[in-house]
Amino acid sequence: MKKKWGLLVSAVAVSAMLMTACGGETNNQAASGNEAAPAAASSGTQVNIEASNWKFNQDTFEVKAGEEFTINFKSTEGFHGIGIEGLDVDLQKDGSKTLKVDEPGEYKIFCNIICGPDHGKMVATLVVK
Ligand SMILES: [Cu+2]
Structure with a gap:
């Protein structure tokens, strides 16, 4: 049981790190992508x-x-x-x-x-x- 929790916690920690990394990278793209957003949304x-x-x-x-x-x-x-x-x-x-x-x-x-x-x-x- 304890081992499972440990794995889960580290998995969460890793994905949190990944998300942070991705978030940091995409911030600029998201800002410039806003203009194109309406067209993309209506597909x-x-x-x-x-x-x-x-x-x-x-x-x-x-x-x-x-x-x-x-x-x-x-x-x-x-x-x-x-x-x-x-x-x-x-x-x-x-x-x-x-x-x-x-x-x-x-x-x-x-x-x-x-x-x-x-x-x-x-x-x-x-x-x-
Ligand atoms: Cu008619």
């Missing part, structure tokens, strides 16, 4: 699409071909959804979808819920470059 390109009566927050949304991106969709007013022609995107009301498009081009974003008189005006473009 990848975020495309924020918001729908209201009866429009999207932007006419075009741009992403890079062959790179993963996440669509964050939100209905801020009314009840809307999005579909994107030729892509596997089908979100309603709120939701996220991560995908990758290899083929550059323009993809039509449309509302996929019959939401009212100007439903047909709810279109935007996903530009894949």
Whole structure:
């Protein structure tokens, strides 16, 4: 029993020393890394699409071909959804979808819920470059 405690204590002591050593070394990196932190936290390109009566927050949304991106969709007013022609995107009301498009081009974003008189005006473009 005593031996076990001894081992445990020395193990803790060693890891504490290691942690201190690492902490000292990474302090500088952590400080300079702060600027990049928001991008790292969201992991990848975020495309924020918001729908209201009866429009999207932007006419075009741009992403890079062959790179993963996440669509964050939100209905801020009314009840809307999005579909994107030729892509596997089908979100309603709120939701996220991560995908990758290899083929550059323009993809039509449309509302996929019959939401009212100007439903047909709810279109935007996903530009894949
Ligand atoms: Cu609609």
